[in-house]
Amino acid sequence: xxxxPEAIITQIFPDLPLGRWAQLVAITVKxxxxxxxxxxxxxxxxxxxxxxxxxxxxxxxxHLEVIYHLRSTSRNHDxxxxxxxxxAQPELPSMVPLWxxxxxxxxxxxxxFGIVFKGHPDLxxxxxxxxxxxxxxxxxYNANEVADNYLKSxxxxxxx
Amino acid sequence: MENIIGSQIIQSSDDEFIINVGPQHPSTHGVLHLQLxxxxxxxxxxxxxxxxxxxxxxxxxxxxxxxxxxxxTSRMDYLSAHINNQACCLAIxxxxxxxxxxxxxxxxxxxxxxxxxASHQLWWGSxxxxxxAVSPFFYAFREREMIxxxxxxxxxxxxxxxxxxxxxxxxxxxxxxxRKVKQIIKQFRDNLHEYDELLTNNPIFQxxxxxxGYLSREEAISLACTGPVARASGISCDVRxxxxxxxxxxxxxxxxxxxxxxxxxxxKVRLEEMKQSMNIIEQLIDxxxxxxxxxxxxxxxxxxxxxxxQRVETARGELGIYLVxxxxxxxxxxxxxxxxxxxxxxxxxMSLGGKIGDLVAIMASLDLIxxxxxx
Numbered sequence: 435x436x437x438x439p440e441a442i443i444t445q446i447f448p449d450l451p452l453g454r455w456a457q458l459v460a461i462t463v464k465x466x467x468x469x470x471x472x473x474x475x476x477x478x479x480x481x482x483x484x485x486x487x488x489x490x491x492x493x494x495x496x497h498l499e500v501i502y503h504l505r506s507t508s509r510n511h512d513x514x515x516x517x518x519x520x521x522a523q524p525e526l527p528s529m530v531p532l533w534x535x536x537x538x539x540x541x542x543x544x545x546x547f548g549i550v551f552k553g554h555p556d557l558x559x560x561x562x563x564x565x566x567x568x569x570x571x572x573x574x575y576n577a578n579e580v581a582d583n584y585l586k587s588x589x590x591x592x593x594x
Numbered sequence: 595m596e597n598i599i600g601s602q603i604i605q606s607s608d609d610e611f612i613i614n615v616g617p618q619h620p621s622t623h624g625v626l627h628l629q630l631x632x633x634x635x636x637x638x639x640x641x642x643x644x645x646x647x648x649x650x651x652x653x654x655x656x657x658x659x660x661x662x663x664x665x666x667t668s669r670m671d672y673l674s675a676h677i678n679n680q681a682c683c684l685a686i687x688x689x690x691x692x693x694x695x696x697x698x699x700x701x702x703x704x705x706x707x708x709x710x711x712a713s714h715q716l717w718w719g720s721x722x723x724x725x726x727a728v729s730p731f732f733y734a735f736r737e738r739e740m741i742x743x744x745x746x747x748x749x750x751x752x753x754x755x756x757x758x759x760x761x762x763x764x765x766x767x768x769x770x771x772x773r774k775v776k777q778i779i780k781q782f783r784d785n786l787h788e789y790d791e792l793l794t795n796n797p798i799f800q801x802x803x804x805x806x807g808y809l810s811r812e813e814a815i816s817l818a819c820t821g822p823v824a825r826a827s828g829i830s831c832d833v834r835x836x837x838x839x840x841x842x843x844x845x846x847x848x849x850x851x852x853x854x855x856x857x858x859x860x861x862k863v864r865l866e867e868m869k870q871s872m873n874i875i876e877q878l879i880d881x882x883x884x885x886x887x888x889x890x891x892x893x894x895x896x897x898x899x900x901x902x903x904q905r906v907e908t909a910r911g912e913l914g915i916y917l918v919x920x921x922x923x924x925x926x927x928x929x930x931x932x933x934x935x936x937x938x939x940x941x942x943x944m945s946l947g948g949k950i951g952d953l954v955a956i957m958a959s960l961d962l963i964x965x966x967x968x969x
Binding site: 455456457458484485486487488490492493501503507510533534535537538542546556559560561562563570571577 | 641644645648650652653657813815816817818829830831836900901902903912914916917918926927929931935936938939968
């Protein structure tokens with residue numbers, strides 16, 4: 435069964451608020467401290483978060499929330515690291531030096547939310563075409579409008 | 595020298611040249627586009643280009659309600675369609691705290707294992723096809739066809755079954771279900787020696803897979819590989835064991851782990867997993883509890899605001915559902931952590947330094963489903 439890493443985390447990071455995200459232990463980290471906190475989580479022998487299971491983001495309309503799901507295969511525990519970002523110019527450090535799986539995950543997040551990961555080896559649009567405008571998974575992106583405009587500009591609409 | 599291929603530019607020296615594999619290549623089993631940098635026959639660099647089958651399932655889910663979006667996930671990993679649906683239903687049931695009847699739990703688990711069997715059989719057939727052996731495909735489809743017929747009888751369709759609903763399953767099993775499942779299990783066990791004779795002990799197949807496409811344990815962890823790919827590199831990661839869901843807590847089975855990490859190890863893991871799936875089915879098929887197959891759930895599902903997470907083991911690895919609800923009848927945000935997306939990352943370390951001919955063997959052993967990567 436899953437162990438809980440709460441005790442060790444409160445010991446190492448006494449200032450960080452400990453919470454829950456979908457029944458998993460979660461910490462909220464400031465944008466600037468993210469890389470140092472993640473490095474400690476990766477390297478601390480009794481935490482040993484060696485796998486980045488998932489990286490995702492949620493557009494809360496006022497800000498962007500980026501969620502790192504970490505797992506330790508040796509200690510068998512999970513942790514959610516959450517950070518909040520300004521929507522206007524979202525930038526985060528790349529986690530590729532710590533976890534290789536971050537490479538594809540960060541490309542997807544860049545493609546869908548427009549978050550720039552500094553230090554990423556090959557940041558490009560993964561799914562959408564290179565010249566696509568807008569970031570589809572943001573709440574301000576209206577998919578119906580985009581589809582209508584596309585059909586209109588290519589004269590494919592039946593009831594003009 | 596500059597080579598312009600598609601919209602991307604890759605720098606290369608005079609000795610190296612660049613070729614494109616896909617998006618329409620038989621060995622990629624879908625529209626995966628790889629750009630290879632070659633030095634003679636040796637692969638020096640590899641870059642995947644995706645998006646040829648990107649449908650935006652995550653965005654579409656935000657405009658559908660909780661009972662509708664489940665069935666979009668059948669189109670992600672279409673060979674594990676039922677398991678994808680099951681994951682969504684489990685996440686929703688967790689959110690609204692619905693009790694699922696025992697009968698539904700067992701039926702779901704049986705269907706999930708049959709799906710896994712059918713998926714691995716297709717993989718086994720196409721692996722042979724990729725290595726130039728045509729006959730395994732027909733042997734694999736002989737058994738797979740029978741499983742699909744069972745699905746058709748009970749659910750009405752063969753591949754994208756749409757059988758799971760929040761609170762149970764769509765309808766009760768067909769009266770012939772138990773008899774036919776027992777029949778297919780018996781036939782498959784009787785025929786298993788043919789699988790070994792055709793591929794496992796075939797010297798040509800062995801020389802193309804043993805020692806090819808090595809993935810170390812550390813690398814597999816760092817790349818977040820799951821499923822048979824990770825288990826062949828010695829990582830214990832079976833969600834059915836770690837966090838049992840539905841009826842997996844009442845069955846005994848082995849988690850197959852080997853440490854060789856090459857293509858043949860991944861082949862053996864999947865072959866053994868088929869036997870374990872049959873074990874699970876045999877334990878459950880005679881003990882399907884009587885009673886309701888579905889609890890009544892309100893027509894409009896409105897989970898309380900918050901986040902929910904559920905993971906399941908599909909035929910290819912760990913599928914995670916991250917559900918963010920704002921209290922309305924539509925999901926605010928839904929993220930599918932699909933197994934093939936992470937496993938794709940392993941393609942580069944496996945094939946670098948190898949011959950271009952080995953790439954086909956490596957892709958066959960990774961068992962990638964492209965719609966699951968693109969979503």
